[in-house]
Amino acid sequence: MGRRLLRNLRQTDGRLIDLVITDGILTEVRVQGEDLSDVHGEGNPDSGGCFDGFDVWEAPAGTYVSSGWIDMHVHAFPEFDPYGDEIDEIGIKQGVTTIVDAGSCGADRIADLEASGRKADTRLLAFLNISQIGLKRIDELSDMSWINRDKVVQAVRDYPDFIVGLKARISRSVVKESGIQPLVAARELSEQTGLSLMVHIGSAPPDIREVVPLLQRKDIITHYLNGKANNLFDADGNPLDVLTDAVRRGVHLDVGHGTASFSFSTAEAAKRHGIHPDTISTDIYRGNRLNGPVYSMANVLSKFLELGYGLEETVRRVTVNAADWLGRPELGRIQAGDSANLTFFTVADEATELVDSEGERRTSNRRIEAKGAVVGDKFFSSEIRA
Template sequence: MGTENVLRNLQLVGGQRVDIAIQDGVITAITPPGQAEGEHSMDCSGLYVSSGWIDLHVHAVPELDPYGDDIDEIGVKQGVTTLVDAGSCGADRIGDFYTGSLKAATRVFALLNISRIGLERTDELSQLEWIDRSKALEAAAAYPEFIVGLKARISQSVVKDSGIQPLKLARALSEETKLPLMVHIGSAPPAVTEVLELLQRGDVITHYLNGKSNNLFHEDGTPLQELLDAAARGVHLDVGHGTASFSFRVAEQAKAAGIALNTISTDIYRGNRLNGPVYSMSNVLTKFLYLGYSLEEVIRAVTSSAAEWLGKPELAQIRVGQQANLTLFAVEAGGKQLKDSEGDVRAAHYYIEAKGVYANGSLITG
């Protein structure tokens, strides 16, 4: 038997304080403070604990440029124990990505880009012949545990003259593979209303808080009826902050309209991690704390809501007998400048900071 380690004086997001004992990577006890027993203990006073954060939209293939990064740099080092690569790879290289992902400390899933070339170039849906049905079906069948959905970037710079046709082909692939779609929205054409019409329950709209002219809100800040209809039929809304896809103004409109906060994701890659405006998952979560969402709502958006979409609710549970999959973080008092994708800067008085994760049987700190 391995050594039993105790993380002492942690605070759950709901307020309760606990000790968590872990042996051989498995949680053996969750007790009131001071009651867990173990050979080694670490005082975690002042830290919160949640199930491991899940980032539903990242770009984690290091050799791709500009949309690439190292898995653990945007994973466990950010407090993220599970990430979903959002379509960096199509059928041509998904196998290599899967093999590479097994070396990381971060748990990795992938959305298969409907274009076989993936993000080898940034107009990957401009040639319809790159949407190779047989290769996509082959890839989905070959990696059923790894591929959790399909990705289609439906904005003008990506589809060029192909218009809405790539999304129609994606819809057909979704029906054949029984995999949901994640659809990136951006500049028109195609119009965002055309995109929404093709989405079904379980599909994901990512970048739903973007500030571009083709966004999901009228000029007066009210949501498009098509957005309300999509949400009502179970289309999932994902933040996908990215370099150009998050607006404080639009996020305030969404909150005022009562649009549910489903999942918060970063759309992080090397450029926006190092140079902003993303920087880290903690930084993106802080923006939603600033917007007035409760800590429980913010953390739910990167734990239970994301795990539910993945169909893996166990990733959001902290219980005895389960592999420890934890994120330790602090909510610090102090001034922090937050910038959105439009250059709008806000000043937060509290900020979230990841302090480490417990994953793969060990504590990992940045």
Template sequence: MQECYVLQNIKLVDGNSVDIIVENKKIQNIVPAGTGSSGNVIDFKHKVIVSSGWIDMHVHAFPEFDPYGDDVDEIGYKTGVTTIVDAGSTGADQLPDLINSCKKSKTNVFAFLNISRIGLKRIDELSNLTWLDEVALKKAIAEHQEFIVGLKARISKSVVGPNGVKPLKVARKFSKDTGLPLMVHIGSGPPDINEVLDLLEKKDIITHFLNGKANNLFDKAGKPLPKLLDAIKRGVHLDVGHGNASFSFQTAEQAKAHNIHFDTISTDIYRKNRLHGPVYNMASVLTKFLYLGYPLKEVIDAVTVKAAEWLNKPELGSISPGGLANLTLFSIEDSDTKLMDSEGEERTAEQKIVVKGVVINGEYIEC
């Protein structure tokens, strides 16, 4: 691709068409549709939508780990996602290995540091409290502060073992000592979900908030728990984190009925659920929220504006002249599409989101 090119007659999420001129990897200008003529012109004929580059706040991108691992670009730009955030695949012991593996990739990468120094080397990484090594954690943060955006704690029965809510209390201390917010995975209890909610503060993230497990955020009648409402008022952030076992259509419909909206939509993608479902890719997950009746703008804001705001990197969530060009190009196509949640429930959508390409750090790539 030339140093200067034009994405011509391309639609914004609001439906208006523009030309976007990219020069020297940056957005040089945004002009009325059909008027851009610098360099190579790629005419999308008003059939393709552009947003700022999609951000996936919850992925597993350390290829060495199985089952919770994958290659960065396979879950990044090749699926329309220009920035991924690894959600605690590695702790202090192997964070440098994750960083080194990312250097070979085109996709932009940040990470939550697992509070357990062993990370997902074992999937009961919080069952032994000696693995919650504060010295090692602080050393990793000091050495890689530009890469780390927060701390990850997986607080469910299979991970914490007999320790209940104790690892989250340790995580809370780590958070206060380092100034880094928590991303907290919720799932089967114990600990009880109310114990978890009590410990969350402003800017902490609940991921998997639409899971269908018995220990979830909604009561038997489908109403949000009072402590969830209190957490939202405190500024706790709600993230989807679809994954193999953490998204239920029924729970999502309960949330929407009670006006409990997502802040960010993420995939919790890794090799297994990318290849075999039910995740597949970000476009498939976003399609589920279109199916649920959310407006396109709210869906796309959840993987652009809202994610960029949480990361304190607003430039990643906007299309504006002067910034490094990271864009996602996609269409909304009429097609009966089978969708499956993590409970095995199937629904049929009449429309689907299809990725057409990306601009990744200034480079245009068709998908």
């Protein structure tokens, strides 16, 4: 691929920067206006076009750059219906360079998911469903015999760089008569494997007051802004004690928008009380990508601008915060010497209708639009030609 200079990219803190990528490695990061003539001893960023071995791309006005977006909750195993989709359709094609499958597969199919990830352009990681059948059925924790502890432990041993945590969906339609017992088993498996839990919350039983006390530091509550009766806020919008206690002990709050798990009203209540998301994720799969209300990561991020969050803090929740939870800080930074991992986007100042999982529609005056991405030596953009 050679050397490529990307110019006039804006960071979310407002600074304009120029980037040099050499054979897939980010070799220079400079605030615009600094002399780039020492890049490999040649070149002048003001000369434009292609010069001295550099391909130069002038970013269109208003183009932002961040480290590659990370979606901590997706469903990327297309064989499972309804919760599945193609990896790159919910990843790189949406400007998301890293996706984390949130428990689509248990031990029975995790090898297949890992193999499909190696063929994709999007970086794929996974939470392992504690049920060996995963989302082959959507009541995967209704039969405790499907929690095969030996298989969970073996899968974690087999794929230590791929599996980042364990997933347990703890809501009525999933656990049925098993109640809280699958979460008790998940806690034991977490201790045995050393991996944190991502816990899906939803309709009772079990009651949310039974669920949250079992979570520990770095465990994740996903869907924490849902508007269901069994949510984390009382009728007046005040956070339950179990939620504030969990935040104090370091439990991680993840959005997990999904088809039925994000409410503008709940999000506003959370914001009023300073209960902010650690990470913003989509819970995207084919149905809610094509038909809404999710559509894309950019659409979900736009909802947080509408809620009054700033651009910098919003993007941080899909870059730095997510990378830190994963223990891969390099994925959340733009730093010379790292493999190129970038997302390009704009913020359009125009009226846009946004809808939550409750069907509430709001008109926002700002909309984030993904424009492309870079992963190593591969460029994905209508503007950039590899």
